[in-house]
Amino acid sequence: MLRAMSPDQPPDLPAELLLLRTRSLTSVAAQEIERLIVSGAIPAGSRLNEQALAARLGISRGPVREAVRGLERQGLVVTVVNQGSYVRSISAEEALELYDLRALLTGQACERLAAAPPPATVPRLSGLVTRMERAAEADDAPGYYALNLDFHAALLELGAGPRAQRIYDDLGKELNLFRRRALVQPEKMRESNAEHAAILAAIHAGDPVAARAAAEAHVQGGKRRFAASHTPL
Amino acid sequence: MLRAMSPDQPPDLPAELLLLRTRSLTSVAAQEIERLIVSGAIPAGSRLNEQALAARLGISRGPVREAVRGLERQGLVVTVVNQGSYVRSISAEEALELYDLRALLTGQACERLAAAPPPATVPRLSGLVTRMERAAEADDAPGYYALNLDFHAALLELGAGPRAQRIYDDLGKELNLFRRRALVQPEKMRESNAEHAAILAAIHAGDPVAARAAAEAHVQGGKRRFAASHTPL
């Protein structure tokens, strides 16, 4: 049972070591910091202390700085020289523009889906709509929220290219800088899912114009619900 | 003439010092490396040698690494662990998607411009079209190219929000990874500018649908010209 012939064998970190062969510390730091930001663990507007983050992740400041620099390009943080990096806080106007852009991308994706749907498009979307319906009836807001994300991700995955998907995802992360987990109300869930069904119906009917219109209307509806709940003016 | 009372006054670097007060070495490195990439000085697919870049810029490897991380998030470079960063080379399919996204954004901007044009929209665009017409008649391809960029930038500046402009710019930089300065032919210039005029006419007429259609057709025309010249299949 004793292992001979390898006296100075490094301690076996099977998973971690294999992980570090593929991903650098910078990438895991970026992923973790991004998670902390979009999840709201680090609130918008707050400062990013480099050595605190480094200590938290058990690494040096170098990779942390590189990770933060990447997030800066992505638009999640802003940096002031000799002062530090802050989690970006976006204004209501900027949030509205993000909704517009998401509506644009979603509309385009749905238009293409209606014109030339890939195999298994309708069953997949239909299944998600059904599950959302069940979640709405059960007043399962978190479940509905997750399924909603899946539905929109599926729309772009099926109807748009990889670059458009990346932009859409980035916009979503940016949007999280404003709204801390949109509170979903029961009637809003049903309203929202009815729009989902409309999108699906247009796609199923092969009507690109209607699909685009339904998708844009749905995202704009989300924008309206967002505006009504967050900016009472 | 002798300067008293300030024996250890630092050497006067009026511009550079003021510059470094505002911009860190990382930012200037990022700007310079990005310039080298989009200008084609560093061809797509080639490796980015960190210490060579650092030596070229007269700085250390730290800021260079941070700058490269930013460009990685932006999509201009890809990094392989323990191997280095490479200037991203995009496929023809990816380039086509970039054209589609630019068409989408430009169409949206023009639709809004036609619906609610900001002050001085038509004169500004009209002036650019006129100058492009002169450049086309003079067979001034570089001049036309620059004016064309100005025209499209003006469309987005006037008709879209700041986030959309940023996305559009990023897509343009990414597109430069494929085509090395699209060679503009005389007849293509006139064809292109006729489409510019059509966009302007639709905006002037206040017809959002026509404006969007004209803009999308124009960018898609550029995509078609690009596809015809680059992928002879």
Place this chain on the structure above:
DNA sequence: GCAGTGCAAACTGTTGACGATCGACAATCC
């Protein structure tokens, strides 16, 4: 002649340290 092996150089990934700058607080002067 060719495949395989071992070594060496180059480069990347990470760390620690140093200098510089900013904000806050206290002491001083008007």
Place this chain on the structure above:
DNA sequence: GGATTGTCGATCGTCAACAGTTTGCACTGC
């Protein structure tokens, strides 16, 4: 009493050095 200035602590920006890995090349053996 208020404003200004000086000092201190904290933190950022940058650099140089170390460790690990990859790559290329020469050498050996078949």
